[in-house]
Amino acid sequence: MTDTKETIVYAVCEANIAPGWVQPFTLAKVGADGKDEPFPILIVRDEARKFYAYVNACPHEKKPLYEESENYVSDGRRHLHCMQHDARFEPNTGLCVEGDCKFQSLESIPVAIIDGDVCIAGVELAEDDDAGPPEIMIVSE
Numbered sequence: 051m052t053d054t055k056e057t058i059v060y061a062v063c064e065a066n067i068a069p070g071w072v073q074p075f076t077l078a079k080v081g082a083d084g085k086d087e088p089f090p091i092l093i094v095r096d097e098a099r100k101f102y103a104y105v106n107a108c109p110h111e112k113k114p115l116y117e118e119s120e121n122y123v124s125d126g127r128r129h130l131h132c133m134q135h136d137a138r139f140e141p142n143t144g145l146c147v148e149g150d151c152k153f154q155s156l157e158s159i160p161v162a163i164i165d166g167d168v169c170i171a172g173v174e175l176a177e178d179d180d181a182g183p184p185e186i187m188i189v190s191e
C-alpha cells in the first residue's frame with residue numbers, strides 16, 4: 051500500500067497575466083469558526099515571468115493594496131505599492147522596503163502553475179454564491 055499525501059489546490063485564473071502586472075481577486079475561504087469570510091488575494095507576475103500570490107491586505111492597516119489590475123512597473127516603478135499610504139513591496143518576496151510597514155511582509159500564499167492555470171494552495175476556499183468556487187484540483191506530492 052502506498053501512502054501518498056494529497057494537496058488540494060484551487061485554480062484562480064489562467065496563467066496569462068503579463069509580466070509586471072498584478073491582478074486582485076476576491077475569493078471566500080472557510081474561517082476558523084467554520085463560517086465563510088472574504089479572502090482577497092493578489093496574483094503577481096514579476097518581470098522574470100514568475101508568479102506569486104499574496105493576501106491583498108497591507109501589513110500597515112490591513113487595507114487592500116490594489117482594487118484592480120495594474121502594471122506595477124509603469125512610471126519607473128519596480129515595486130508593488132499600497133494605494134492607501136504608498137508603502138512599497140518587493141514583488142517576489144512581499145517584503146515592504148519603503149513606507150509605514152517597512153520590513154514587514156505581505157502574507158504569502160503557495161502558488162503553482164498547473165495545466166496553464168495559476169493555482170493556490172494552503173487554504174480552504176468556500177463556495178461563492180455568485181461565481182461558484184474556483185476549480186479544485188488534487189495533486190499528489
Ligand code: FES
Nearest residue numbers: 108110132134135
Ligand atoms: S494601509 Fe498600506 S501603507 Fe497604509
